[in-house]
Amino acid sequence: MNKDIKPINKDGQPHGPWEYYHSNGQLMHKGYFINGNRNGLCEWYHSNGQLGYKGKYINGNQDGLWEYYHYNGKLEIKKYYI
Numbered sequence: 001m002n003k004d005i006k007p008i009n010k011d012g013q014p015h016g017p018w019e020y021y022h023s024n025g026q027l028m029h030k031g032y033f034i035n036g037n038r039n040g041l042c043e044w045y046h047s048n049g050q051l052g053y054k055g056k057y058i059n060g061n062q063d064g065l066w067e068y069y070h071y072n073g074k075l076e077i078k079k080y081y082i
Helices: none
Strands: 016-021 027-034 040-045 051-058 061-069 075-081
Touching: none
Parallel strands: none
Antiparallel strands: 016 027, 027 040, 040 051, 051 061, 061 075
């Protein structure tokens, strides 16, 4: 069973909240699109459920502070995007 949530607009572009799941059922990725562009908070998770990274998009571009985590959940690095 595919649990992915991938709404699109009338033009066939990603639009709204998207979620992808690992084959084991754990959430892999969640984020939001507006007319084909990523916007807002984006999070990606390792297959063990630990957060892999999180950050914000504005009009499809990474913006502000992003945090990247190891498989064990420990913070690996922080990056700031302009």
